[in-house]
Amino acid sequence: MHSLLDTPNQRSLVEKYTQTGTLLFDYDTGQVSVSNNLLNLLGLERNDSQIPAEWDLPCFSEHTQKLLKNRISLGESNLSPIELRVVFKTSQGKDRWLRYCCEFIGEVNKLSKRVALFQDITHTVELAEQNNYYQERVELALLNSNTGTWDYRVDSNELYWDVSMYNLFDARQTQKTIKFHDWVNLIHVDHRDMFMDQINSGMKKGDTDDVLDIVFQTVTPLGNIKYIKLKARSFYNDFQKVVRIIGTCNDVTETQLQNDKLLEQATIAQKNAMLLQEANAARGRFIANVSHEVRTPLNAVLGAIQILQSYDFNDELRSIIDMASQSSYELLQILNDVLDLSKLDARKLDIGQVDLNVKELLENVISKYRPEIRPSVELSVDIPSDFANNRLGDPLRFNQIIDNLISNAVKFTLNGNISIAASGDHQFFQLTVKDTGVGISEDDKSHIFEPFRQVDETTTREFGGAGLGLAISKKLVSLMGGEIALESTVGLGSEFSVTLPLPVIKDNVTNEGVSTLTQAVPDLSKHTILFAEDKPQSSKIVQQLLRPTGAKVITEIDGKRAIESYRKLKSFTAVIVDEDLPVINAMNLCEKIRRENKYIPIIAICNQVKLEDQKMYFNAGFTHVVERPIKFDSFYQILMQL
Numbered sequence: 004m005h006s007l008l009d010t011p012n013q014r015s016l017v018e019k020y021t022q023t024g025t026l027l028f029d030y031d032t033g034q035v036s037v038s039n040n041l042l043n044l045l046g047l048e049r050n051d052s053q054i055p056a057e058w059d060l061p062c063f064s065e066h067t068q069k070l071l072k073n074r075i076s077l078g079e080s081n082l083s084p085i086e087l088r089v090v091f092k093t094s095q096g097k098d099r100w101l102r103y104c105c106e107f108i109g110e111v112n113k114l115s116k117r118v119a120l121f122q123d124i125t126h127t128v129e130l131a132e133q134n135n136y137y138q139e140r141v142e143l144a145l146l147n148s149n150t151g152t153w154d155y156r157v158d159s160n161e162l163y164w165d166v167s168m169y170n171l172f173d174a175r176q177t178q179k180t181i182k183f184h185d186w187v188n189l190i191h192v193d194h195r196d197m198f199m200d201q202i203n204s205g206m207k208k209g210d211t212d213d214v215l216d217i218v219f220q221t222v223t224p225l226g227n228i229k230y231i232k233l234k235a236r237s238f239y240n241d242f243q244k245v246v247r248i249i250g251t252c253n254d255v256t257e258t259q260l261q262n263d264k265l266l267e268q269a270t271i272a273q274k275n276a277m278l279l280q281e282a283n284a285a286r287g288r289f290i291a292n293v294s295h296e297v298r299t300p301l302n303a304v305l306g307a308i309q310i311l312q313s314y315d316f317n318d319e320l321r322s323i324i325d326m327a328s329q330s331s332y333e334l335l336q337i338l339n340d341v342l343d344l345s346k347l348d349a350r351k352l353d354i355g356q357v358d359l360n361v362k363e364l365l366e367n368v369i370s371k372y373r374p375e376i377r378p379s380v381e382l383s384v385d386i387p388s389d390f391a392n393n394r395l396g397d398p399l400r401f402n403q404i405i406d407n408l409i410s411n412a413v414k415f416t417l418n419g420n421i422s423i424a425a426s427g428d429h430q431f432f433q434l435t436v437k438d439t440g441v442g443i444s445e446d447d448k449s450h451i452f453e454p455f456r457q458v459d460e461t462t463t464r465e466f467g468g469a470g471l472g473l474a475i476s477k478k479l480v481s482l483m484g485g486e487i488a489l490e491s492t493v494g495l496g497s498e499f500s501v502t503l504p505l506p507v508i509k510d511n512v513t514n515e516g517v518s519t520l521t522q523a524v525p526d527l528s529k530h531t532i533l534f535a536e537d538k539p540q541s542s543k544i545v546q547q548l549l550r551p552t553g554a555k556v557i558t559e560i561d562g563k564r565a566i567e568s569y570r571k572l573k574s575f576t577a578v579i580v581d582e583d584l585p586v587i588n589a590m591n592l593c594e595k596i597r598r599e600n601k602y603i604p605i606i607a608i609c610n611q612v613k614l615e616d617q618k619m620y621f622n623a624g625f626t627h628v629v630e631r632p633i634k635f636d637s638f639y640q641i642l643m644q645l
Contacts, residue, residue, distance in 0.1 A: 024045070030116065031115060102122040153252065162181050172224075173223035214236050215250070225289060228281060298610055299538055303543070355397040361505065362392040369423065376416075380418060384424075387425075387426070412437075415438065443493065483503055527552040534549070535589075562584040563586040580606065608629045609629070
């Protein structure tokens with residue numbers, strides 16, 4: 004390109020065959036030269052004494068001028084080529100589309116020339132819009148006919164579904180393409196082998212006139228069982244290799260059920276069992292998928308609220324922001340409860356390790372049940388003034404345990420008193436709940452921690468409850484590595500004591516958001532950070548956090564681009580990676596970087612960080628693990644170590 008544009012004749016030749024206009028800026032002389040074709044293209048007159056730069060061309064709006072100036076300035080700093088699609092106004096006042104391309108000749112600190120090409124692409128844009136219009140009409144017709152169309156590119160393993168296909172399979176359209184194995188996973192396990200055999204057989208025939216025609220059963224994410232009729236045709240390259248398969252799908256469930264003798268012969272019990280099993284499995288997948296999809300934007304909301312809390316608003320606005328923060332965290336807690344329920348059913352419940360304020364959680368539970376205490380019962384609470392409140396543990400599970408113990412004491416104590424005492428050292432926390440309630444006999448003590456068990460049926464009728472609270476508390480205490488003990492006498496009352504490993508952490512843990520955020524911002528002006536994140540909302544939050552540090556941040560949207568950037572620019576001082584990176588995942592990206600640099604800090608950002616998750620990431624080579632929603636002060640403490 005350099006030698007091709009050195010003379011006007013050569014430039015004119017290029018413009019003739021590319022139908023473009025060119026602008027050449029000489030950094031040594033500061034002169035701008037434009038071709039006649041460009042003047043004709045933009046409807047301008049030549050004025051050799053005042054030839055403007057791109058951002059000063061009068062045919063562009065103020066917004067476009069600013070855009071061009073900013074992108075050119077950025078390109079000058081890193082020598083990156085520029086390609087934009089912008090609108091310009093003709094001398095007759097009509098808007099037309101323009102393709103702008105620019106390249107820089109020279110080095111970053113010693114540029115010699117800037118070459119810009121302009122091309123009127125109005126016809127191409129209008130043609131694309133017209134094609135989209137016709138495509139929408141075709142999709143609407145297919146949608147009304149309940150027919151879905153699909154297009155499978157064999158080499159890239161990319162599967163294109165139209166809207167009707169997503170509707171047929173009760174699936175959410177989260178991206179333009181999916182992988183073929185994602186489709187296979189939606190097919191009933193009894194039909195998968197047949198489906199794959201038919202697809203592979205159709206790919207080997209080598210005859211474009213052959214049409215694949217099969218019926219298979221699918222279990223959708225919503226638990227619906229459907230019969231789908233598939234028709235498809237393969238397309239081959241010159242070497243008789245399948246490169247593409249195009250097909251349609253129709254829901255033929257009603258017809259298939261009427262004709263399927265096997266279902267007619269099955270008993271009602273067998274059919275119900277099959278449907279229940281499939282529905283339960285689909286429900287679990289649905290809950291997990293929806294919870295994950297909801298968590299991503301919710302974490303972005305929480306991060307944005309934390310940023311707002313760092314600004315100096317008036318009391319009224321701060322109250323609204325705090326209310327939004329509290330409501331968002333409550334919503335996050337509900338989401339976590341749904342996930343925990345799914346994990347309990349699957350026996351996959353984990354215990355977290357985060358900062359918690361024991362006194363605050365304990366007082367919240369006591370305040371919750373204080374109105375339910377009978378007038379004839381006196382409540383006493385003993386929390387030593389020098390007690391270390393700030394500890395490391397799982398606040399949700401801790402709250403469940405103390406909630407069950409205190410609620411039982413309130414429920415079963417008609418007269419006398421209830422005493423709650425907290426104690427402990429730097430490693431362990433102990434809670435004792437003592438009451439003068441109905442008490443528990445020696446025989447009943449042996450099974451009081453079993454599910455669905457209470458002292459007797461009379462107790463159940465009088466005080467209510469399903470008998471799950473103590474059983475859940477016992478299991479949670481065991482999962483947390485603690486102990487629970489019981490002493491009780493019928494008619495005198497009961498005493499429950501719980502000991503949990505909750506190590507003390509630093510003092511002054513608060514829940515005041517990030518009001519002192521600016522005081523904790525580290526100076527990273529000499530650092531270059533590689534940030535890999537594919538979700539725009541999450542990416543903006545982290546970039547907003549990094550902006551005041553002064554660090555230079557290079558952002559990539561997948562693991563493959565991240566490792567390419569890392570190898571291209573050798574001056575990175577830290578890497579921040581999202582756990583759900585596409586193409587190359589976070590673990591593999593960390594492994595590749597560690598092969599080349601054993602010491603660079605690599606930070607993982609995850610949705611949920613349990614103790615076993617931390618060990619997994621550390622063993623994989625990560626230096627730090629940060630949990631969403633990101634706590635700004637903790638995040639900056641990690642960055643201060645760079």
